[in-house]
Amino acid sequence: MRKVYHRPEGLTDTLMRYCPGCGHGIIHRIIAELLVELNIRERTVGIAPVGCSVFADEYFNCDMIQPAHGRGPAVATGLKRANPDLIVFSYQGDGDLAAIGTAEIVHAAARNENFTVIFVNNAIYGMTGGQLAPTTLPNMVSTTTPRGRNTKLAGNPIRVCELLNSLDGPVYINRTSVHTPQWVLKTKKAIKRGFEIQMAKKGFALIEVLSMCPTNWRMSPIESSRWIEEVMSKYYELKLFRDLTKEEK
Amino acid sequence: MPKNRTEVLVDVCKGCGLCVEFCPKKIIRLSDDINSSGYHPAEIIDQEKCIGCGFCYLICPEPAMVIYREER
Amino acid sequence: MSERYLFRGNHAIAEGAMRAGCRFFAGYPITPQNEIPEYFSARMPDYGGVFLQTESEIAAINMLFGASAAGVRAMTTSSSPGISLMQEGISYSCGADLPMVIANVVRGGPGLGNIAPAQSDYFQATRGGGHGDYRTPVLAPNSVQEMFEFPKLAFELAERYRTPVIILADGLLGQMIEPLEYTFDPVDPKTLPKKDYILDGCKGRERRVIRSYDLRPGYLEKLNFERIKKYQKIEAEEVRYETDHLDDAEFVIIAYGTCSRVAKAAVRLARNNGVKMGLLRPITLWPFPKKMIEELTGKTRLFIVVEMSMGQMIEDVELVVKGKAPVRLIPHPGGGIPTAREIWERFQQFREEL
Numbered sequence: 001m002r003k004v005y006h007r008p009e010g011l012t013d014t015l016m017r018y019c020p021g022c023g024h025g026i027i028h029r030i031i032a033e034l035l036v037e038l039n040i041r042e043r044t045v046g047i048a049p050v051g052c053s054v055f056a057d058e059y060f061n062c063d064m065i066q067p068a069h070g071r072g073p074a075v076a077t078g079l080k081r082a083n084p085d086l087i088v089f090s091y092q093g094d095g096d097l098a099a100i101g102t103a104e105i106v107h108a109a110a111r112n113e114n115f116t117v118i119f120v121n122n123a124i125y126g127m128t129g130g131q132l133a134p135t136t137l138p139n140m141v142s143t144t145t146p147r148g149r150n151t152k153l154a155g156n157p158i159r160v161c162e163l164l165n166s167l168d169g170p171v172y173i174n175r176t177s178v179h180t181p182q183w184v185l186k187t188k189k190a191i192k193r194g195f196e197i198q199m200a201k202k203g204f205a206l207i208e209v210l211s212m213c214p215t216n217w218r219m220s221p222i223e224s225s226r227w228i229e230e231v232m233s234k235y236y237e238l239k240l241f242r243d244l245t246k247e248e249k
Numbered sequence: 250m251p252k253n254r255t256e257v258l259v260d261v262c263k264g265c266g267l268c269v270e271f272c273p274k275k276i277i278r279l280s281d282d283i284n285s286s287g288y289h290p291a292e293i294i295d296q297e298k299c300i301g302c303g304f305c306y307l308i309c310p311e312p313a314m315v316i317y318r319e320e321r
Numbered sequence: 322m323s324e325r326y327l328f329r330g331n332h333a334i335a336e337g338a339m340r341a342g343c344r345f346f347a348g349y350p351i352t353p354q355n356e357i358p359e360y361f362s363a364r365m366p367d368y369g370g371v372f373l374q375t376e377s378e379i380a381a382i383n384m385l386f387g388a389s390a391a392g393v394r395a396m397t398t399s400s401s402p403g404i405s406l407m408q409e410g411i412s413y414s415c416g417a418d419l420p421m422v423i424a425n426v427v428r429g430g431p432g433l434g435n436i437a438p439a440q441s442d443y444f445q446a447t448r449g450g451g452h453g454d455y456r457t458p459v460l461a462p463n464s465v466q467e468m469f470e471f472p473k474l475a476f477e478l479a480e481r482y483r484t485p486v487i488i489l490a491d492g493l494l495g496q497m498i499e500p501l502e503y504t505f506d507p508v509d510p511k512t513l514p515k516k517d518y519i520l521d522g523c524k525g526r527e528r529r530v531i532r533s534y535d536l537r538p539g540y541l542e543k544l545n546f547e548r549i550k551k552y553q554k555i556e557a558e559e560v561r562y563e564t565d566h567l568d569d570a571e572f573v574i575i576a577y578g579t580c581s582r583v584a585k586a587a588v589r590l591a592r593n594n595g596v597k598m599g600l601l602r603p604i605t606l607w608p609f610p611k612k613m614i615e616e617l618t619g620k621t622r623l624f625i626v627v628e629m630s631m632g633q634m635i636e637d638v639e640l641v642v643k644g645k646a647p648v649r650l651i652p653h654p655g656g657g658i659p660t661a662r663e664i665w666e667r668f669q670q671f672r673e674e675l
Contacts, residue, residue, distance in 0.1 A: 001253070001254060001317040001318060001319055001320065002317060002318055002319075002320055003315065003316070003317055004301065004303065004316050004317065004318045005303045005306035005307075005312075005314065005315065005316035006306075006312075006315045006316070007258075007312055007315075012528075015261060015311070016310070016311060018310060019263075020263035020264060020265035020288065020310075021263075021265035021266070021267060021310065022310055023310065024310065025309075025310025025311055025312070026307075026308065026309070026310050029310075029312050041523070042522050042523050042524035042525075043521075043522035043524065044522065045390075045391075045520045045522070048532075054534070057530050057532055058530075061523075061528060062522075062523055062528055063520040063521070063522060063523050063528050063529050063530070064520075064528070064529075064530045064531075064532075065386075065387070065390050065417075065520060065530070065531045065532070066417075066530070066531070066532035066533070066534065067383060067386050067387075067413060068383060068386075068409050068410060068413045071379065071380070071383035071386070071410070074375070074379070074380040074381075074383035074384045074386075074387065075383050075384070075386050075387035075390075076387060077373070077380075077384050077387060078345065078347070078383070078384035078385060078386060078387025078388035078389075078390070078391065078395070079387035079388065079390060079391045079520065080387075081345070081371045081373065081384075081388065082344075082345050082371065082387065082388040082391035082392070082393040082395070083391040083392070083393075083521060085522075086391070086520075086521070086522060103376050103377055103379070103380065104376070104379075104380055104383070106376075107375070107376040107380065178308075180271065180308070181271050181303075181304040181307040181308050184307040184308060185307065214265070220266070221265040221266055221267050221270075222266055222267065222270045225267065225270065
C-alpha cells in the first residue's frame with residue numbers, strides 16, 4: 001500500500017493550537033502541501049498576521065516573518081521588491097486584512113505586487129474572543145454586537161473580493177471555502193493558481209477562503225460547516241472573480 | 250488484508266468530528282477513549298470498507314489522518 | 322581638495338544614503354522633506370535599487386520591515402506627523418531587531434503644526450517613540466555636509482547593533498543649500514558582510530523566523546534584558562559630540578542641530594565681549610553625552626540649553642547636572658529659530674540673576 005495523504009513536509013512538527021474544527025489548520029495544510037508540490041519551500045517567506053494565526057510562524061516549515069496587525073501586504077512588498085527571487089505569501093485574517101490593514105491590501109493589489117495573499121474569512125475576531133469583524137454578517141451575534149450586527153449602528157460587512165475586483169491591478173481573485181472536502185480541493189487548486197501566477201512573475205493573487213470558527217460562532221464544527229454552506233456562502237459568493245492569465249490566452 | 254487503510258494519529262486529533270460527518274462510508278466515529286490532550290479522538294470502525302478517498306484527511310484541520318491506498 | 326558641489330540638505334541626505342548602499346526607499350510626501358523622495362525617485366534607478374511612493378507612512382515603515390528582513394539597506398524619510406504614524410513600525414522593528422534608517426525632517430507641532438523648522442520631536446526620537454521598552458540611536462546633523470554623511474554612519478550603526486537608527490534633522494537643514502564634498506566612496510552593497518538572520522529561503526539551513534513577540538512566560542523579559550545589554554553597549558561606545566571653546570568656558574551652551582549653529586555664533590559674540598563661553602553640541606541625542614556634561618558640571622557656572630522646542634533636551638541635561646549647577650532654557654516651540662543676539666541677551670539676564 002502507498003501512503004497518499006499524510007502530514008506534509010511543509011508543516012513543522014509543532015502541533016497546531018487552533019480550536020477543534022477551526023479552518024486555519026486545513027488552510028495551513030493546503031499551503032504546506034503546495035510549498036512541497038511546487039518545490040518552492042526553500043525559497044519562500046511566509047507572513048503571519050496578528051490574530052489566531054499569529055502562530056503560523058511556528059507551523060510553516062519555511063522562513064517566516066510576523067509583522068504588525070494588517071501590515072502583511074506592506075511587508076510582503078518590501079520583501080519581494082528587495083529580493084524578487086523569493087516566493088512570498090501573506091496569510092491574513094478578516095480583522096487583519098479587511099479592518100486595520102485595508103489600506104495596505106488595497107494598495108498592494110492596485111500596484112499588482114507580485115505575491116500571493118491567502119485571506120481567511122471567518123466573519124469574527126477569533127484571537128480576542130469573538131468580537132465584531134469587518135466581515136461579520138448582518139444580524140450575526142458577536143461579543144461586541146450581542147444583539148446581532150445592526151448595520152445601522154455597526155455598519156455593513158465588506159466583501160473583499162468584490163472590492164478588490166474593482167481595481168485594475170490584481171491578476172487573480174478567487175473566493176473559496178474549506179467547509180467540505182470538495183471545497184478543500186477547490187481551495188487548494190485556487191491557492192496553487194495563486195502561487196503559479198507569482199512564480200511566473202505575473203502579479204497579485206488573492207484567495208479568500210471562508211473558514212469555520214466553531215468556538216466563536218458558538219456552534220459545533222459540523223454546524224459550522226453547514227452554516228457556511230447555507231448562510232455564509234450566500235452572502236459571500238463562492239466564485240472566481242478574475243484570472244487575467246486566462247484572458248491572455 | 251484491506252485494500253485501503255486510514256490511520257488516526259490519536260494524540261493529534263482534537264475530536265472535532267468533521268471526518269465523521271464527511272466519511273462517505275460512515276466508518277469513522279469518535280472514540281469513548283480520551284487522548285493525551287483530553288479529546289475523544291476519531292477511530293475507524295470498519296477498515297475493510299475504507300475506499301481511501303481521503304475526505305477525512307482533506308477536512309481534518311490537524312491533520313490527524315494518514316491514508317494508504319492499494320497499489321494499482 | 323576634492324570637488325565641491327552646491328547641495329540642498331534634502332538632496333544631500335538622499336545622495337548620501339544611496340552612496341552608503343541604500344537600495345530600498347519607501348516614503349510618503351510631506352513638507353518640508355519632499356525633495357528627499359523626489360531625489361530618490363530620480364536617482365535610485367541608476368543605483369539599481371527600489372523606490373516606492375507609498376499609500377501612507379505606516380505602509381512605508383512596514384515595507385522597510387520587509388526589505389530589511391530581506392537583507393537590504395532600507396531607508397525612509399518623513400516629517401513629524403508622518404513619523405508619528407511610523408511609531409508602530411519602529412516599535413516592531415526594534416522588537417524584531419531589524420536595522421533601518423529613518424530620517425525625520427522635523428517641523429512644528431503638535432498636530433499638523435506648521436512647516437517651519439523645529440526640534441519638538443526630541444522626546445519622541447530619544448525615548449523610543451512607540452510602545453514597549455526600546456531605544457533607537459539618534460543622530461542630529463547640523464550641516465548639509467552631515468546630511469550627506471550621516472546616512473552612512475546610520476546604516477553602520479543600524480547593522481552593527483541590529484536596530485533602527487533615527488536621523489533627526491529639521492526643516493532648515495532640509496531646505497538650506499551649502500557646499501558639499503563627497504567624503505567617501507560609494508558603498509557597493511555586494512561587498513557588505515552577509516547577514517546571518519535575513520530571510521532568503523531556507524535552502525541548506527534551518528528555517529528562520531523574524532518576529533517581535535514571545536508569549537512564553539518569562540521569555541520576553543529575558544529577551545528584553547538581552548536587548549538592554551545592547552543599549553548599554555551603545556551608550557558606552559557610540560556617544561558623539563562636538564565642542565567649541567569648552568577648555569576655559571565658564572558658561573556652556575548645549576544645543577544640537579540648527580540651534581548649535583546659532584549657538585556657535587553666540588559663543589563668538591560672547592568671546593568678542595570677553596565672556597568665556599563655550600558650546601557642547603550633542604551629535605548623538607541618544608546616547609546622550611552624559612559623561613561630558615558630568616565633567617563640565619564641576620567647572621561651569623551656568624548651562625544654557627537652546628532648543629527649538631518647549632524644553633525637551635533640557636531634561637536630559639538636568640538628569641546629569643542633578644542641581645549642582647544652574648541650567649537655563651532658551652526655548653523656541655512652534656517653528657521659530659533663535660538668533661545669536663537673542664542668546665547673548667538672554668545669557669546676560671541669566672547671569673545677572675545668578
